[in-house]
Structure formats: structure tokens, C-alpha cells
Amino acid sequence: MNNLRGSEWHKWDLHIHTASSYDSPYRGDDADELLCATLHDNNISAVAITDHFKIDADRISHLRSLAPDIVFFPGVELRTDKGADNLHLIIVFSNEIDLSTLSMDFEAIMLRTNAKSNSSPETIYWTFEDIVSFAKSHDGLITIHAGKKTNGIDKEISNALPVKEAIKADIAENIDFFEIGKKTDINDYYKWVFKEVEEKPLIMCSDCHDPRKYTSKENLWIKANLTFEGLKQCRYQPTERVYIGSIPPALDRANKNGKSNIQRISVHKNENPKNVDIDWFDFELPLNSGLVAIIGNKGSGKSALSERV
Numbered sequence: 153m154n155n156l157r158g159s160e161w162h163k164w165d166l167h168i169h170t171a172s173s174y175d176s177p178y179r180g181d182d183a184d185e186l187l188c189a190t191l192h193d194n195n196i197s198a199v200a201i202t203d204h205f206k207i208d209a210d211r212i213s214h215l216r217s218l219a220p221d222i223v224f225f226p227g228v229e230l231r232t233d234k235g236a237d238n239l240h241l242i243i244v245f246s247n248e249i250d251l252s253t254l255s256m257d258f259e260a261i262m263l264r265t266n267a268k269s270n271s272s273p274e275t276i277y278w279t280f281e282d283i284v285s286f287a288k289s290h291d292g293l294i295t296i297h298a299g300k301k302t303n304g305i306d307k308e309i310s311n312a313l314p315v316k317e318a319i320k321a322d323i324a325e326n327i328d329f330f331e332i333g334k335k336t337d338i339n340d341y342y343k344w345v346f347k348e349v350e351e352k353p354l355i356m357c358s359d360c361h362d363p364r365k366y367t368s369k370e371n372l373w374i375k376a377n378l379t380f381e382g383l384k385q386c387r388y389q390p391t392e393r394v395y396i397g398s399i400p401p402a403l404d405r406a407n408k409n410g411k412s413n414i415q416r417i418s419v420h421k422n423e424n425p426k427n428v429d430i431d432w433f434d435f436e437l438p439l440n441s442g443l444v445a446i447i448g449n450k451g452s453g454k455s456a457l458s459e460r461v
Contacts, residue, residue, distance in 0.1 A: 161400050163194070164372050166242070167358065169229075170203055177362045184218055184363075188219040193366075201225070204229050207228050207254055209254070225245060227242055243293070266282040295331045329355050335397070338354055352387070353390035354396065375394075419435055
């Protein structure tokens, strides 16, 4: 789903549960339809399905068929004992991965082989190392509950002892996103945490369990193509590509000043051109409201395009 206009702001939700989660409060036959409807109502463009301890390939495929305009990333929420009793992590996988293979791998490796205390969903957990290993072997991205979010790294692991600080640093080194619980956590992370560990993107998600009651404390905006590669780019530009709040300021300005932004440029040949066999100057190009430069090799048409703009 590459966009010729380039990276644009979209609403994402990287933490949503379906009726396949063991603790789902609603398992009606219309659960998937209700979820897709509420995602449309909230203008969500990309979603990670992160059921507890399960990757339901059939359900994700069904959601995709119901809402083909929304990008659904397969994912899973897991519990680890790393320095705490109940620390939660999420793995998000590519939307292009083979769902059947992923689901079978998770069943064989994580559930039947690596799971600890797996007699009940209330007790099952994995070692942090096993979670990281499975994520890396399947090109997954890891998010961790953080800040004031329930079952988060900052609530479950204090800094009371040096060993606890070391554990948190080790965890931070291996994850890709911090999922915070409140917008005020952003300032705390930049004031304290990112002075000690590498800066990572901060996200807020709905953690929705009931499609009849979808709510999100804040909108999560990501400036990227609606692809897994687009999501990966957030790791390299966490502040430029991720915004938590009502609307990103740049998008707000563009929306309010539509007449000041060129939507697209069209260049066509004259009716009677001198060089009838050349169609180089015959194209239509959508432009991004954040356009700041035109780059290209010498002779590739930078000046010609700039003149047209």
C-alpha cells in the first residue's frame, strides 16, 4: 500500500484484542463486524491484532476481508517474568507474513515448547529471551507496556536496586517501542529515561477488548506508508514520525490552509510538440504537503520540475 504522495499522517492502533483473547468480554457472532465498524468510525488506518497468547490466522484473515481498506498487522501479547511477576510485551509482525505459517510456528515454538506454567492463561509466561528470539526469527517488532500503563516496565520493575536498573536497561535495548499509558509519560521519558537508554518511539494505544466500547485516551498518529516497513522507520525518527494527541500540528496547518498547498502537478505535451516521440514531460505527480526539497541525479529533471511547481 505504497503512496505516491509519500509518507502521510494516519491514525494507527498497535494494541487491539479480538474475541480470540481468553479474557474477551464479547464473543458474539458479529464481533469482527463490530470491530471493523468502530475502526472505520474512528478513522483508524492501520491496526495490530494483539490477542493474549494466541495468533488467530482465520480471524485476522476475516477482518481483512471485512475491511480491506484497513491494514491489519498480526501480533500477540505475551507475559514475561523478566525482573517482575507480570510484565507484558507485544510482538507485531509484518502484514505480508504468511499467517498460517506464523500461527503454526507460534503454536509449536512458543506454546508447546517455550511456555512456562502453561496450565492456565492466568499463569502462562515466557522468558524474555524466548520472546526476543521468536520476534527476531520472524522479523517482528517488540513493544512493551511502559510509563503509567498497567503491567508496564516502570510499574513492575522499580529502580530501587542497581540490579533492577540493569534489568530495565537490558529490556530497553531489545525492544522497539514503549507503549505508555498517559500522555504525561512523554515528558517523563524524555526527561529521565532517554538520558539513560537509547531513544525509542513512544506510542499510546486503545488496548481495546470489547468492540462495542472502543475508546482511546489519545490518538496515535504515525507518518509513514501503511506498511510494516513504514512502521519500522519510526525507530529511526521517533519524534518526526510519531505523534500522540488530537492531530499533528503539521497536518492541522495543512488542513486549515488547503489553498496554500499544491495537491498535484500535471505536465502534458503541447498539442503540436516539436519532438513528437518524446513523452518525458507528460505526467501527473501528487505532491506531499510536507515537501521541502527535490532531489535527483544530474540531468534527471529537478530544475524542470521546480520550474513547473
